Amino acid sequence: MSYPKLFLIAPDDMVVFSSMSEMGEANTVAAGAVPLPKWPDGRWCHEVALFLGKATRRNLSRFSKGGTLRTYVNNLSHLVRFCWRKNCPFDELNDSIFTAFIQGLTKEKEKDGLESKDVRNANTVCNIGRRSLDFLSFVGELHGIDGFLDGSGGHIKAEKRAIAVGSHNSRSRKLVYYWHHHSFPEPVPVEKRHLIGIDYVSRLRRAAVTCGSEPFVMQRRLVMLRVLEATGGRRSEIALITVGDIEEALATEGPFLKLYSAKKMGMDKSKNPHRFVKVTFNDLEYIRRYIEVFRAPLIERTLSGSKDHGYLLISETSGTPIRDTTITGEVRTLRIAAKITGKAHPHLFRHRFVTIRLKDLILSHKLANRSEFELKFKMAGFMKEVAEQTGHKSLGTLDHYIDWAFIELSGEDGAASNHVDLARVAASVESSVAELKALREQLSADDFTLEVMRRYEALARDVGAIEKRHRRGPGGQKLHDVTQ
Structure with missing residues (x-):
């Protein structure tokens, strides 16, 4: 059953009182963008608002x-x-009512x-229950109710x-605390998402x-x-x-493309954490053609007289940025x-x-197994390199990925370590070939020839960049600071 939402989203320029100055x-x-909660009858729900205000001060994402x-x-x-249906204030809830x-x-x-089917599974019920108990703990403190x-x-x-969260036998392992109640259903195993193959992506392109x-x-x-595949970025x-x-x-x-993190996303994008992801000129030239040939005319038509907001992916009807x-x-x-068949989600690309x-x-550092990876991760330089390449800063969040990587490598030739840069370019070219096959019937012979030439020129630039780096030798590449 669908219910009306019980909150409004604050305007981007909204400010709230925090304190009085000495003057x-x-x-x-x-x-x-802070949610403003209300009761079903439209009244302000001040207890939830105070709880969210406390959470806001932890700099949680509002993107x-x-x-x-x-x-x-x-x-x-x-x-x-x-509670509104029961006419029961939060601070009067007891165990039987919560059950x-x-x-x-x-x-x-x-x-x-x-x-008929269940509206939500057991894990969702547990998540709602835990967040509710977290809030009710705050309510108890707010009203001075002991115990x-x-x-x-x-x-x-x-x-x-x-x-305990994190890799087994790792110093990064830590304890995470959560609320439990005897009425919570037994959690169900989380369905693991598997990697997508190049055929999956090619079919999406077609x-x-x-x-x-x-x-x-x-x-x-x-x-x-192309951007999802080339950057591994989260949809946000x-x-x-x-x-x-x-x-x-x-x-x-x-080349390196800057990605802003939405994990700690405030309203001022320039102050948000970001990282630089290595891409190819082939990818970037393709995106630039979209900007010049398709995006620019649409912006001029839909936002004439208004300032271009600058976002890459925009609505075809309004020219405004699309949402994640x-x-x-x-x-x-x-x-x-x-x-x-099966699920489709942008995070599968990631x-x-x-x-x-x-x-x-793993190939470039010649790591033989997971233990060597975890040992190497303790070195600041390697940890920074992993964060730069993946956007992950802890072993705990990399658990499944490390296993997948070693499983895939178990059937590959170790000599591949000499071709890491070329593999990245090859993946970009593979994407281009799939796109060109799909576009062949959509373009005139002259336009198709021009498109092939653009891809070829970008490929030549990528290969030239690789040769230049190899002539410079190892250690010549500068990693960008992901802590900015």
């Missing part, structure tokens, strides 16, 4: 209409709606054709548990060309697939790429058009990208 003036802090804070308020909306809340989440059904979650005095009987979309939409989809990071970022990358020797959720929807549309980058690092 008697009000100090404010930015609160753009894409609320980011992490939006996830928080979405989870808490279930408790807000439940009824969790059981209601678990048993809720929805129609799926002639059958609000320890079961005393008829209150909710919850407990905090700990789980679908982008053949599914009957307008020329601009076709080109935007092809560029979107892809949505943040600008024309200026592409121009800067074309001017670098690598649009990228997910586009991949799903192409997956259906390509008649690919899984493959990170695994391939780790394979490159």
